[in-house]
Amino acid sequence: MARRSMAMAAALLGLGCGSVELEQPSLCRTQLVDVSPPAGGASSSILDLDFEGLPFQDQPGANLEVHLTALRAATPVGDFDGLTAVDCSIQPPAGSGLPERHLATWAPGPTPPGASLDLAVGDGGDLGSYLRAGKATLLVVWSGTLPATPSVTVTLCTSVKLTADLF
Numbered sequence: 029m030a031r032r033s034m035a036m037a038a039a040l041l042g043l044g045c046g047s048v049e050l051e052q053p054s055l056c057r058t059q060l061v062d063v064s065p066p067a068g069g070a071s072s073s074i075l076d077l078d079f080e081g082l083p084f085q086d087q088p089g090a091n092l093e094v095h096l097t098a099l100r101a102a103t104p105v106g107d108f109d110g111l112t113a114v115d116c117s118i119q120p121p122a123g124s125g126l127p128e129r130h131l132a133t134w135a136p137g138p139t140p141p142g143a144s145l146d147l148a149v150g151d152g153g154d155l156g157s158y159l160r161a162g163k164a165t166l167l168v169v170w171s172g173t174l175p176a177t178p179s180v181t182v183t184l185c186t187s188v189k190l191t192a193d194l195f
């Protein structure tokens with residue numbers, strides 16, 4: 029559905045007039061990320077944050093709003109019961125002048141997380157400026173004992189709104 033809407037909006041761009049607004053309340057991507065068990069410290073994983081293929085995002089007058097709505101990790105081997113904390117922040121593109129921004133966290137509760145855990149997503153604000161400035165990445169820092177696996181699956185969900193004047 030989102031691709032069809034974007035294709036229709038791209039056709040409007042060819043007409044050279046008007047404006048377009050595309051909104052996707054839940055755009056999720058799942059990827060396998062490397063984790064190396066820490067030697068008594070914290071381990072980290074890098075996730076690329078990009079929305080390649082969104083029409084108009086580089087168009088003059090375009091406004092891209094992106095908000096993180098959910099972040100979940102899952103392991104095919106073992107569990108996350110040995111973790112003591114997980115933190116996620118956005119790393120700005122080099123030379124952009126944007127600050128690193130904290131986005132989500134997890135801490136153990138009364139029930140062990142098992143093979144999956146959901147990070148508590150705060151209001152990290154609009155991340156669109158990070159994407160417009162270049163390649164932005166998410167840094168996930170795992171503290172404690174990770175499962176005995178070289179990688180975990182991370183699902184990242186965002187809400188995306190793109191507005192552009194097509195004059």
